[in-house]
Every structure is written in structure tokens, then in C-alpha cells.
Amino acid sequence: MAVAVQYYLLLSAAMFCIGLLGILTRRNALFLLMSVELMLNAANINLVAFSLQYGNLTGQVFSLFVTALAAAEVALGIGILLVLYRNFGDVDITKATTLRW
Amino acid sequence: MVATITAFAFEVAPAIAILPLASFVIALFAGKYLPKRGALAGIAATGGSLLLSLWVALTVAGGATYNEEIYSLVTTPNTFDLHFGLLLDPLSALMLVIVSLVSFLVHLFSLGYMNDEGEAGLPRYYAGLGLFSFSMLAFVFADNLFMSFVFFELVGLCSWLLIGHWYREDAPPSAAKKAFLVTRFGDYFFLVGVVAIFATFGTTVFAGPESFPTLAEEALAGSGGAGGGAGGLSTFGFGPGAWFTILGFLVLGGVIGKSAQFPLHTWLPDAMEGPTPVSALIHAATMVAAGVYLVARMYGFYALSPTTLAVIAFVGGFTALFAASMAVVKRDIKQVLAYSTISQYGYMMLGLGAGGYVAAVFHLMTHAFFKALLFLGAGAVIIAMHHRQDMWEMGGLKERLPIPYYAFLSGSLALAGIFPFAGFWSKDEILFEALVHGIGGSPLLLGGYLMGLTAVVFTGFYTFRMVLLTFHGEPRTHTARNPHDLGWSVKTPLAVLGILAATAGFVNMVPVGTILGLERIELLHGWLDHGISGLTVEHYGELTHDFAGYTTGALAGSEVLTVLLSAGISLALALAGAGLAWMLYSGPNPEAHTERLGDVRTLLMNNYYQDEYQVWIAETFGTGVARLSDRFDQSIVDGAVNGVSEVSLLSGDRIRRIQTGIVSNYATLLTLGLVVLLLTVGLAGGWFL
Numbered sequence: 125m126a127v128a129v130q131y132y133l134l135l136s137a138a139m140f141c142i143g144l145l146g147i148l149t150r151r152n153a154l155f156l157l158m159s160v161e162l163m164l165n166a167a168n169i170n171l172v173a174f175s176l177q178y179g180n181l182t183g184q185v186f187s188l189f190v191t192a193l194a195a196a197e198v199a200l201g202i203g204i205l206l207v208l209y210r211n212f213g214d215v216d217i218t219k220a221t222t223l224r225w
Numbered sequence: 226m227v228a229t230i231t232a233f234a235f236e237v238a239p240a241i242a243i244l245p246l247a248s249f250v251i252a253l254f255a256g257k258y259l260p261k262r263g264a265l266a267g268i269a270a271t272g273g274s275l276l277l278s279l280w281v282a283l284t285v286a287g288g289a290t291y292n293e294e295i296y297s298l299v300t301t302p303n304t305f306d307l308h309f310g311l312l313l314d315p316l317s318a319l320m321l322v323i324v325s326l327v328s329f330l331v332h333l334f335s336l337g338y339m340n341d342e343g344e345a346g347l348p349r350y351y352a353g354l355g356l357f358s359f360s361m362l363a364f365v366f367a368d369n370l371f372m373s374f375v376f377f378e379l380v381g382l383c384s385w386l387l388i389g390h391w392y393r394e395d396a397p398p399s400a401a402k403k404a405f406l407v408t409r410f411g412d413y414f415f416l417v418g419v420v421a422i423f424a425t426f427g428t429t430v431f432a433g434p435e436s437f438p439t440l441a442e443e444a445l446a447g448s449g450g451a452g453g454g455a456g457g458l459s460t461f462g463f464g465p466g467a468w469f470t471i472l473g474f475l476v477l478g479g480v481i482g483k484s485a486q487f488p489l490h491t492w493l494p495d496a497m498e499g500p501t502p503v504s505a506l507i508h509a510a511t512m513v514a515a516g517v518y519l520v521a522r523m524y525g526f527y528a529l530s531p532t533t534l535a536v537i538a539f540v541g542g543f544t545a546l547f548a549a550s551m552a553v554v555k556r557d558i559k560q561v562l563a564y565s566t567i568s569q570y571g572y573m574m575l576g577l578g579a580g581g582y583v584a585a586v587f588h589l590m591t592h593a594f595f596k597a598l599l600f601l602g603a604g605a606v607i608i609a610m611h612h613r614q615d616m617w618e619m620g621g622l623k624e625r626l627p628i629p630y631y632a633f634l635s636g637s638l639a640l641a642g643i644f645p646f647a648g649f650w651s652k653d654e655i656l657f658e659a660l661v662h663g664i665g666g667s668p669l670l671l672g673g674y675l676m677g678l679t680a681v682v683f684t685g686f687y688t689f690r691m692v693l694l695t696f697h698g699e700p701r702t703h704t705a706r707n708p709h710d711l712g713w714s715v716k717t718p719l720a721v722l723g724i725l726a727a728t729a730g731f732v733n734m735v736p737v738g739t740i741l742g743l744e745r746i747e748l749l750h751g752w753l754d755h756g757i758s759g760l761t762v763e764h765y766g767e768l769t770h771d772f773a774g775y776t777t778g779a780l781a782g783s784e785v786l787t788v789l790l791s792a793g794i795s796l797a798l799a800l801a802g803a804g805l806a807w808m809l810y811s812g813p814n815p816e817a818h819t820e821r822l823g824d825v826r827t828l829l830m831n832n833y834y835q836d837e838y839q840v841w842i843a844e845t846f847g848t849g850v851a852r853l854s855d856r857f858d859q860s861i862v863d864g865a866v867n868g869v870s871e872v873s874l875l876s877g878d879r880i881r882r883i884q885t886g887i888v889s890n891y892a893t894l895l896t897l898g899l900v901v902l903l904l905t906v907g908l909a910g911g912w913f914l
Contacts, residue, residue: 147892156888217888224886 132173139166242362244270249355256348263351271329278321310368314756327510330718337715357383361511370429388499400495407492411482418475438525473533484516505600528768538578542673545571549683581658588651595639598722602633609708621700632723650730665778685802
């Protein structure tokens with residue numbers, strides 16, 4: 125017996141909100157990256173759930189693309205993070221405020 | 226074979242104007258290195274123009290005409306196009322010959338007046354003359370009003386350049402500015418008129434079935450006079466008759482400015498500050514002639530409006546008298562000639578307004594010859610007098626300068642209208658036309674006739690006062706006893722024009738033709754009566770008769786008697802004026818009699834305070850308007866601009882504070898923005914209902 129699609133959506137929405145909350149409240153840049161990862165995976169769950177619902181493989185293929193994108197994003201993110209640490213001696217994003225008015 | 230030669234003559238016709246343009250370029254860029262500083266290029270170019278003009282005139286005499294577009298500037302479907310084109314008909318062919326002839330002689334004369342006197346800035350001078358000739362020639366063969374306007378303005382620009390030639394002195398630049406501004410004032414009306422004619426007719430071409438005079442005529446004929454529909458033309462809520470009158474007045478503004486008619490004549494006497502050959506060119510053939518020529522060019526349009534014709538006639542008659550009265554008291558030989566020019570152009574306007582198209586064109590032609598002659602003669606006298614222009618310092622030059630004297634005398638007899646010199650025939654014809662149309666049912670014209678007739682006395686008087694003071698009697702100064710020698714380049718133009726001034730009148734001897742019953746003797750009448758249909762004298766006669774109600778009347782029912790009386794009266798009055806001058810100023814040592822005029826002399830010497838009141842108007846209203854505009858500009862325009870920048874600066878200063886540099890804040894704003902957007906779209910789209 126397959127799980128009804130709305131539960132997947134609820135799970136995905138919950139994961140998305142956790143991710144969003146993480147981005148809005150965390151000060152450590154690493155946690156920010158992780159939260160983004162959560163949000164991307166929430167989207168992945170949606171894609172896979174609807175793929176199952178309509179018996180269409182496009183959604184699952186897309187989720188592979190999103191995973192690849194997430195990997196690329198993390199690679200960039202870690203790079204930025206390293207530079208951030210080198211310049212400010214910290215990964216606290218509230219400290220790195222030189223690009224302001 | 227004949228057809229090809231005809232076509233070829235018209236093919237090369239644009240070169241009539243292009244040649245002086247080339248001489249302008251040569252004098253401007255290479256004048257410094259040329260032996261005569263550009264004079265030879267100018268002489269060659271205008272000489273070439275003269276030959277080509279004569280060829281075109283001969284071709285036109287053979288019955289061919291030309292009316293083609295040669296260069297299109299803007300072509301738009303469904304509205305109108307702006308183009309340059311050529312209209313070669315008897316009128317423009319005649320004018321081309323006159324302009325290129327006078328221009329050629331002026332170039333020649335300049336060799337003596339400018340080069341031999343060692344004047345500075347010669348390349349600039351010859352460049353100006355070339356551009357001037359180019360502009361006027363192109364104006365003359367323009368086939369549409371737009372092209373006319375372009376070259377009309379160029380003529381004005383050239384007059385500014387040439388009048389202000391001696392720009393290091395005080396007076397010439399100021400006179401040049403005045404000439405430019407006063408004529409520009411008239412040209413504003415002309416510009417509005419050109420645009421209005423475009424808006425009304427969708428075309429400004431002069432000739433052909435699609436030309437604006439023809440369209441206007443059809444509109445008026447179709448609607449049976451004023452009121453009613455206008456045959457698909459938009460007349461902006463006016464009746465077609467009233468609207469065409471307004472259009473006529475607008476264009477007339479430019480004419481009054483350029484042809485120095487009252488009240489925009491004030492620039493012309495001041496323009497005497499320019500070199501004398503330039504004065505000859507301006508007065509005889511180019512600048513001032515442009516206005517009258519324009520009226521003649523679009524006479525088919527003016528003939529439709531009796532009001533405009535009456536105003537032209539009245540302004541002309543008044544200007545003739547007004548200017549002639551001022552010429553009476555002047556001491557400067559060039560000033561006398563300047564006022565006589567204004568007066569003579571007044572006659573031409575009177576002729577045009579009175580339905581005497583041939584008479585006006587005739588006077589335009591004879592005046593071009595004798596006024597160029599008088600100015601060049603005055604130039605010769607000025608060279609001889611070492612650039613002194615006061616007639617009271619001259620005297621007795623007759624024996625010392627025989628060729629200028631006889632040429633000048635010929636021009637003066639023509640100017641005064643003494644039988645059988647050129648001016649007699651043409652001026653008499655103008656007055657005759659005004660008289661017969663006046664008694665034939667347009668009594669208003671009689672007013673113009675009387676003013677013109679009174680001006681004849683003044684003309685005779687001031688002309689001979691000038692001749693007597695300059696050439697007769699005993700020399701009054703040392704300079705006059707030992708005048709400067711004159712070269713061939715001064716004497717040749719004088720001789721040519723002297724002969725023309727004496728004989729040019731024979732081309733249209735109306736009195737002789739009427740009395741002997743020889744219509745064929747009126748050559749100019751016949752010349753202007755062939756060519757493009759709709760531009761012929763016969764057609765203009767029908768138009769003035771049908772639309773303006775001009776009918777020919779006769780004194781005591783006899784045409785011959787009327788002709789004789791008209792000619793006799795004007796000749797008698799001219800002789801009376803001349804005789805009065807002889808009585809007062811002949812003898813070895815003439816005395817000044819102008820003092821006896823008392824207050825009138827003061828009034829005349831101050832030119833009826835025309836300059837003063839115009840300056841007063843300009844200062845009172847001009848500065849008032851300028852102050853208002855300044856205030857408007859400073860407060861409203863600048864206020865709006867400054868306000869916009871103030872608001873941007875202030876709001877920028879406030880809003881930039883959201884750029885905290887903290888990534889979390891940006892993320893919050895992004896999220897909130899998305900939420901707001903979703904809510905808005907949702908509410909508007911009714912998602913929550």
C-alpha cells in the first residue's frame with residue numbers, strides 16, 4: 125500500500141521550513157550550507173513524490189539534476205567559506221559586514 | 226535633336242547654383258593661396274552661371290519648361306514629402322539671368338573695390354559672395370515653398386556674414402545683427418505659414434495640377450466663395466477663403482521682413498555698413514528681391530485672396546512714400562540709395578497687390594539693373610573719395626569721373642522714372658495698373674495709387690539732389706578735387722549696367738503698345754504669358770478678376786486716354802521733383818536747404834523714430850517676456866529638475882541603510898518579499914476564497 129502523496133508533501137514542506145529557519149537564524153556559515161541542502165532535498169522529495177503519483181520518470185530524473193546542482197553549490201559554498209575564514213578568521217556571517225553602505 | 230538639347234539644358238540647370246557654391250568652397254579653403262584671394266573663382270563661377278542661365282532662358286523661350294524633383298529629403302507615405310526640385314518657367318528663367326548677371330558684375334566690381342584697396346579678409350568676403358549667389362539662385366529655381374524657405378534663410382545668413390564683413394569696427398557687426406534679427410522676425414511667420422500650408426494642402430509645390438495654388442483655387446471654386454466644404458482640405462475651422470487669407474498673411478510676414486517693407490524696413494539702411502558691392506548685391510538681386518520674388522512665385526495663391534492683395538498694395542504704396550520722404554534729407558550717398566531701395570520695393574508690392582503681376586516683375590527687373598548700377602556707381606565714387614560717403618564733401622566729380630558720372634546719371638534717370646529710361650516704363654506700368662483697377666471697382670487701390678504718385682515727386686527730388694551734390698558744382702573738399710583713379714574692373718560693370726538701365730525698359734512699352742495698338746511690343750508680357758499653365762499672366766488675370774473682383778476701368782471710357790494721362794502725370798511729377806532739386810541744389814556752390822524744414826527735418830533725420838519705438842517695444846515687451854520666461858525657467862523647470870534630484874538623493878540615503886552587509890537580513894527580506902508577493906497574487910487571484 126503506497127503512502128498517499130499529501131504525506132510526502134507535508135514532509136517536504138516541513139523539511140523546507142526547517143531549512144529556511146536555519147538560513148534565517150543561524151550565524152555559522154556551515155549551518156547555512158546545510159540548511160540550503162535541506163531545502164534542496166525538500167524539493168527533491170516533492171519531485172520524486174509526484175513522479176510516483178503520475179508514474180512519470182521525469183521527476184526522478186530531475187531530482188538527479190538537483191542533486192548534481194546541490195553538489196556544485198556545496199563546492200562553491202565551501203570555497204567561499206574558506207575565503208571567508210581566511211579574511212575574517214571566523215565563519216560567523218554577521219562578522220563579515222564590509223560590503224555595506 | 227532639339228528635344229535632346231532642351232533636355233540637356235535643363236539637366237545642367239542645377240549647375241547654375243552649384244557653380245557659385247563651388248566658388249564658395251574654393252574661396253573658403255584655398256582663397257589664401259590664390260592670386261586674387263578667390264575673386265577669380267567667383268567671377269568664373271558666376272560667369273558660368275550667367276551663361277547657363279541665358280541658355281536656360283533661351284530654352285524656355287523656345288516653349289519648354291521644367292518642373293522636376295531632383296533630390297528627396299524625406300519621403301513619407303500618406304502625408305507629405307520634403308524635397309528639392311527645379312521649376313524653370315519664364316519667371317524663374319528671367320530672374321536667374323538677372324541674379325547671375327548682377328552677381329557676376331558685383332564680383333568683377335569687387336576686384337576694384339576690395340582687392341585694389343587692400344582690404345583684409347578677402348577669402349571670407351568672396352566665400353560670402355559665392356554662398357550668397359548660390360542661395361539666391363537656388364531660391365529662384367525652387368519648385369516648392371519648403372525649398373524656398375531653406376534658401377530664404379540661407380540668404381539671410383549670408384547677408385549677416387557680408388554686412389558684418391568689417392567686424393573689427395563697431396557699427397558693422399551691430400548692423401549685421403539687426404538685419405538678421407529683423408528679417409528673422411518676419412521669417413517666423415513665414416515658417417509657421419510653410420507648416421500651415423503643409424498641414425492644409427499636404428504639398429507646397431508651386432506648379433502643376435497638385436500644387437497648392439491650384440488646390441486652393443479648386444477649393445474656393447468648389448465651395449463658391451467663403452464658407453462650406455473645402456474639397457477635402459482641412460482648414461482648421463475657418464472658411465477656405467478666410468483660411469487662405471491667413472496663410473497668405475503668414476507667408477507675407479517673411480516677405481515684409483526680407484523686402485524691407487514697413488514696419489520691418491529698419492534693417493536695410495543700417496545694412497549700408499557692409500561693403501558697397503555687397504549693398505549692390507543685396508539691394509538689386511538677392512536678399513531684398515527675394516521677398517517680392519516669392520510673392521510673384523506664388524501669385525496664383527495670393528490672387529485668390531482680395532484682403533491679402535489689398536494689404537500688399539497698401540503696405541507697398543505706403544512704404545514707397547514713407548521711405549522716399551526719408552531719403553530727402555540724408556547726407557550719406559548710400560543712405561539715400563538705401564531708402565530709395567525700400568521705396569522702389571514698395572512700388573513692386575503695390576504692383577503685385579494691384580493685380581499688376583507683369584508690372585511688378587518688370588519693375589523688379591529694371592530696378593535690379595538700375596539699383597545695382599547706382600550702388601556700384603556710389604561704390605566708384607566712394608573709391609574715388611577715399612572712402613568718404615558724405616555728399617556734402619563731394620561735388621564737381623563730373624569732369625573727373627566721366628564714366629561713373631554718365632552711368633550714374635543713366636541709373637538716376639531710371640530711378641526717377643524719366644522718359645525713356647527703364648524705370649519710367651516699369652514704374653508707370655505699376656501706377657497704371659493700380660489706377661485702372663482702382664477706378665474699375667476697387668477704390669482701396671486708389672489710396673495706394675495716390676501714395677505711389679506722391680512718392681514719385683520725392684523720388685525725382687532726392688535722386689537729383691544726390692546727383693547734383695555728388696557730381697555737379699565745384700568740388701567742396703580737397704579729396705573731391707583730386708579723386709582716386711578707377712580701374713577697368715570698376716568701369717566695366719558700370720558701363721554694362723548703364724546701358725541696361727537706359728534700355729531695359731523697352732522690353733515692355735505698355736503706353737506705346739496701347740496707343741499704337743501693338744500688343745506685340747509688350748515683350749515681357751508675352752514672355753510671362755507662356756510656360757506652365759496656371760503660372761501664366763492670363764491665368765493670374767482671371768484669378769484676380771474672379772476672386773478679388775479686379776476689373777479694368779478707364780478714365781472717360783478711353784483706354785488710350787487713361788494710359789496717356791497716367792504716364793503723363795507720373796512723368797510730370799517726376800520732372801517736378803527733379804526740377805525742384807535743380808532749383809535748390811544746382812550752381813557751383815549749393816547750400817543746404819534741409820534746415821528750413823525745421824521739425825520735419827528732425828523727424829526725417831531720425832527716420833520717424835522707427836528704430837526708437839521698435840527698440841522700445843523690444844525692450845518693454847522683450848525684456849518683460851524674457852523676465853517671465855526666466856522666472857518660469859528658474860522656478861518651475863529648474864524646480865522640477867532639482868526636486869527630482871533632491872527626492873532621489875534623500876530616498877537613496879534612507880533606503881541604502883537596508884544594505885547591512887549581513888546575509889541573514891538579506892535572506893529575511895527575500896523571504897518576506899516572496900511571502901508578500903504570494904499573498905498579493907493570491908488575494909488578487911482569489912486563491913483563498
